[in-house]
Amino acid sequence: MADPMKIRAQMKGDNAEIRVLMSHPMETGQRKDNAGNTIAAHYIQSIAIDVGGKRVIQGQTGTSISRNPVFGFRVKGAKAGDKVVIHWEDNKGEKRTDETTISAG
Amino acid sequence: MDAIRRTLLKGAGAAGAITAAMAAGVLKPSGALAAEYNRAAFEAKDLANAFRNIGAGSAADNSGIVIKAPDIAENGAVVPVDISSSIPNTISLAVLVDKNPLPLSSAFDFANGALPEMALRLKMGQTSMVEVVAKTSDGKFYKAKKEVKVTVGGCGG
Numbered sequence: 001m002a003d004p005m006k007i008r009a010q011m012k013g014d015n016a017e018i019r020v021l022m023s024h025p026m027e028t029g030q031r032k033d034n035a036g037n038t039i040a041a042h043y044i045q046s047i048a049i050d051v052g053g054k055r056v057i058q059g060q061t062g063t064s065i066s067r068n069p070v071f072g073f074r075v076k077g078a079k080a081g082d083k084v085v086i087h088w089e090d091n092k093g094e095k096r097t098d099e100t101t102i103s104a105g
Numbered sequence: 106m107d108a109i110r111r112t113l114l115k116g117a118g119a120a121g122a123i124t125a126a127m128a129a130g131v132l133k134p135s136g137a138l139a140a141e142y143n144r145a146a147f148e149a150k151d152l153a154n155a156f157r158n159i160g161a162g163s164a165a166d167n168s169g170i171v172i173k174a175p176d177i178a179e180n181g182a183v184v185p186v187d188i189s190s191s192i193p194n195t196i197s198l199a200v201l202v203d204k205n206p207l208p209l210s211s212a213f214d215f216a217n218g219a220l221p222e223m224a225l226r227l228k229m230g231q232t233s234m235v236e237v238v239a240k241t242s243d244g245k246f247y248k249a250k251k252e253v254k255v256t257v258g259g260c261g262g
Binding site for chain 2: 015019026028030045046047049051054055056057058059060061062063064065066067069070071072073074075076077078091
């Protein structure tokens with residue numbers, strides 16, 4: 001089971017700023033280990049973010065995203081106290097869902 | 106729930122789909138992520154194929170797309186990039202690294218107040234153009250690019 005995401009969500013003016021760090025190796029499938037064997041690809045493929053019960057972000061990612069991915073977004077109309085729920089799923093079917101609450105600016 | 110991603114990633118019939126889906130209440134959040142990964146686009150080995158597979162084969166240059174990235178990245182494994190689009194009704198942004206083995210890094214849809222912008226960290230194997238594609242709600246695609254010089258690549262072993 002992958003480590004929990006680190007999520008920060010805070011109001012800045014009219015917008016909620018959301019930053020998330022996901023613990024994930026993001027192996028490209030192009031690297032080889034010391035014995036010369038190819039290391040299997042292992043990377044996050046799908047990400048979704050819900051704020052206040054509405055889906056605001058939905059995306060897909062490939063192998064050109066850095067290890068332990070960090071993403072930042074801004075959402076207009078969200079308010080302090082709204083729940084932020086973030087999901088990811090990788091190419092091996094592993095998944096995580098973590099949540100936080102938007103704090104006042 | 107799949108509607109948002111499908112309109113975005115497939116490129117076709119995007120125009121009213123999201124609006125219609127919202128009206129119909131289809132865009133309800135769900136714990137489950139939609140299943141249909143755009144494998145053709147993410148596994149495309151060259152830029153032209155990646156563009157075509159996200160539906161952006163004929164994207165026009167547009168200065169409303171802003172790419173903030175370092176001119177020189179010392180570590181290609183982690184290249185911080187901020188992107189945004191001031192093109193009206195932008196609903197989706199994709200980021201591609203021309204010279205990576207698999208150029209398409211990500212494609213994200215924005216809805217329900219999410220601003221068409223994002224911060225992310227790219228892996229870059231070598232000096233390359235970073236290209237951003239924006240899609241608008243009428244199904245049109247726009248693009249912009251910025252070169253990032255890489256001193257140590259991030260894709261090797």
